[in-house]
Every structure is written in structure tokens, then in C-alpha cells.
Amino acid sequence: MSDRAKTVLLHGGLLALLFALQFMLPAYHHGNLARVMVLASYAIGFNVLFGYTGLLSLGHAMFFAAGMYGMGLAVQVFDAAPALALVAGAGAGLVVSGVVGMLALRTAGVAFMIVTLMFAQAGYLTILYFGSYTRGDEGFVIQQAQRILWGIDLSDPTNRYFAAFALFASCLLITLWLVRAPFGKVLIAIRENEERAMMLGYDVFAHKLAAVIVSGTIAAMAGAVYGLLFGYVGASFASVQYSIFPLLWVLLGGAGTILGPFIGTLFMFYLIDLSSGITTAYMLVxxxxxxxxxxxxxxxxxxxxxxxxxxGLP
Structure with a gap:
């Protein structure tokens, strides 16, 4: 069997399994898997930057939160329809990632990590400062009536699961196409040897900036969908913790692999879930x-x- 056929079988098989599990899982795991798929989409965005481009960001929570607050404030303040609110969330992530990328990419290595962390902290403090709109640490709830997309009630567990599945499947397939396209090959070349890629005539800065924007926009879309599906927007999603989580998920699952973010997210989610039922020191486990x-x-x-x-695993 060719590598292409194996790739289609593996990734198509995973999506088919996730689709079928909607009809088989009990309520508790059904809800958990919907949450895992959205968070895995966030990890997929992080993996584009870290796993395939070799840029370690410690500030990805700002993109996740930008999408979440872009969506949430559009609904809460401007009474926007959910579809328009999701576009606003993705647009917020695109703008923030573009601005941050233009500035942060003037550094490299450890300096890049620190700068992205500083930007993320600035974003977190901005959310707290404008608490009259964002409600700060308390956050705000998106009511059920505000979560009806094209006549579909996203607060319903079945609809929520399929929406999370649609997001995850889209992110998975887009990333699979991206890394196999010439653009993705250049990103891998930059990760492996930036100087050689530059010597071959590639615009390294432009490719790295595009990677930051793609990564940030995917993360923002995940944040927007998370807020809409689970009905809550809060500053905790902009904290350092939510910048560390995708790094752990990607490292656990396998950086620079398509399925790694999902495997790592699923593994860590259930490891914490199961160990917290046994001991309060679940983070030690x-x-x-x-x-x-x-x-x-x-x-x-x-x-x-x-x-x-x-x-040949992609």
C-alpha cells in the first residue's frame, strides 16, 4: 500500500470513528470528546507554528482568547448572529496574529518565546482592564438563545458534538493539505535549516509570518467555537496556563505530526480527568x-x- 493510501486510510478512519462515536458514547464521554475535539483544533494551530515551522510560542493563549472574545463581544455587545460572531472571532485572531507576528519575528530563539509570552500577558491584562465589557476573571455566559446557528441549537449535545467534529475535521484536513503543499515543505525546510532555506532563495520572514497568521487564526477559530459551544467566555482562557497546554498536548502527541495534537489532547484530558478522581495531586500524576x-x-x-x-507518517 502506498504512503498516500495509508494517509487517507489513517486520517479518514479517525474521522469516521469520531463520527460514529456520536451514536455510541454515554453522555459524559460524549461531552468530553466534543471538548477534546475543539481543544485539539487549538493544538493543531499551535503545531503549525511549533511542529512544522520550529517556532516555539509561549503566548498562544492570546490567539485563542482573541477568537473567544471577538465572538463573545460580538454577540454580547453588538447582538450579532452566531455566524457573524464566528467570523468576528476568526478575524480578531487574524489581526492579532498578524500584528504580533510582524513584531515578534524580529527576534529568534529564546527571545521569540519571551516576546510572545509578554504579548500574551499584555492581552490578559487588557481583558482585565476593560472589565466593564469583558467581565474580567468572572467572564460572561452566552445564553442559549444566542447560540442558535442557522436554526441549529448548539447547546444541544448532539448538535454541539457535530459542530466540534466539523471544526476538528476542517482543521485536520486543512493542515494535512497545507504540510503536503509546497508552502508546507518550505516551512519544514525552515525548521530543519533556516540558513539553507534562505540561501535557496525563499523569503524566510514571509513564510514564518504566514505560519504565525495561519496558526493564530486556527487557534482563534477554536477559541470562538469553544465559547459558542460551551456558552462561556472568561479571562482564564487568556492566562499563561492556556499557552502551556497546547505545548504539552503537541509534545505528548508528537510535534510535526498531523495526529499528534489530537492524541496528546485526548491523552492529557483523560489522564487529568481520571487522576483527579483518585487524588487532589492530579497534576503530579x-x-x-x-x-x-x-x-x-x-x-x-x-x-x-x-x-x-x-x-512516512505525516
């Missing part, structure tokens, strides 16, 4: 698992499969 994976699967779970079983 998560930490031990992270150390073990770092020692025995340093390239992540999907990365280990690529290394040992299928070297």
Missing part, C-alpha cells in the same frame, strides 16, 4: 506521565510510531 514519555518517547506518541513503524 500528569507530571510523572510527562517525564516518562520524555524519557521513553521523546518524539511523542505519534512520533514514536513514525520512528519505529511508519517513517
Amino acid at each position: 500528569a507530571g510523572v506521565a510527562l517525564v516518562a514519555l520524555t524519557l521513553f518517547a521523546p518524539q511523542g506518541l505519534a512520533g514514536a510510531v513514525r520512528k519505529r513503524i511508519w517513517r
Whole structure:
């Protein structure tokens, strides 16, 4: 079987399984998987920048929050329809990522990490400062009547699941196409050897900026959909914690792999969920698992499969 056929079978099989699980899962896991798919879409956006371009951002929460607040404020303040609010959320992420990319890409390495972290903290403090609109740490609830998209009530568990599935499937397939396109190949070349890519005549800055914008827009769309599906917008989603989460998910699943973000998000979500039912020190359990994976699967779970079983795994 060719690599192309394997790729179609693997990714198509995952999407078919997720579609079928809607009709099989009990209510608790049904809701969890919808949440995982949205958060995995956020991780997919982060993976475009970190896994495929080699740029480590510690400020991705600002993009997630930009999409969430762009959507939430459009609904809450301007009484926009959900479809228009989602466009506003994605647009907010596109603008923020473009501005941040133009400035942050003037640095490199550790400096890039610090600058993105500083931007994210500035965004978090801005949300708190304009608390009269954003409600600060308290956040605000999006009412059920405001979550009806084209006549579909997104507060209904079945509709919410399919909306989360549609987002995840779109992000997965777009990213799969992107990394196999010439643009994606250039990003990988920049990750592997930026100087050589520059020597070959590629505009490295333009490609890196495009990667930041694509990554930030996907993250923003995930944030907008998360707020709309689960009916809450709050400053906690702009905190440092939500910049660290996608990094952990991608490292666990396998940076630079298409399925890695989903695998890492699913693994970490249920690891914390199960361990929190046993002990209050559930983050210690998560930490031990992270150390073990770092020692025995340093390239992540999907990365280990690529290394040992299928070297052509995208």
C-alpha cells in the first residue's frame, strides 16, 4: 500500500470513528470528546507554528482568547448572529496574529518565546482592564438563545458534538493539505535549516509570518467555537496556563505530526480527568506521565510510531 493510501486510510478512519462515536458514547464521554475535539483544533494551530515551522510560542493563549472574545463581544455587545460572531472571532485572531507576528519575528530563539509570552500577558491584562465589557476573571455566559446557528441549537449535545467534529475535521484536513503543499515543505525546510532555506532563495520572514497568521487564526477559530459551544467566555482562557497546554498536548502527541495534537489532547484530558478522581495531586500524576514519555518517547506518541513503524507518517 502506498504512503498516500495509508494517509487517507489513517486520517479518514479517525474521522469516521469520531463520527460514529456520536451514536455510541454515554453522555459524559460524549461531552468530553466534543471538548477534546475543539481543544485539539487549538493544538493543531499551535503545531503549525511549533511542529512544522520550529517556532516555539509561549503566548498562544492570546490567539485563542482573541477568537473567544471577538465572538463573545460580538454577540454580547453588538447582538450579532452566531455566524457573524464566528467570523468576528476568526478575524480578531487574524489581526492579532498578524500584528504580533510582524513584531515578534524580529527576534529568534529564546527571545521569540519571551516576546510572545509578554504579548500574551499584555492581552490578559487588557481583558482585565476593560472589565466593564469583558467581565474580567468572572467572564460572561452566552445564553442559549444566542447560540442558535442557522436554526441549529448548539447547546444541544448532539448538535454541539457535530459542530466540534466539523471544526476538528476542517482543521485536520486543512493542515494535512497545507504540510503536503509546497508552502508546507518550505516551512519544514525552515525548521530543519533556516540558513539553507534562505540561501535557496525563499523569503524566510514571509513564510514564518504566514505560519504565525495561519496558526493564530486556527487557534482563534477554536477559541470562538469553544465559547459558542460551551456558552462561556472568561479571562482564564487568556492566562499563561492556556499557552502551556497546547505545548504539552503537541509534545505528548508528537510535534510535526498531523495526529499528534489530537492524541496528546485526548491523552492529557483523560489522564487529568481520571487522576483527579483518585487524588487532589492530579497534576503530579500528569507530571510523572510527562517525564516518562520524555524519557521513553521523546518524539511523542505519534512520533514514536513514525520512528519505529511508519517513517512516512505525516
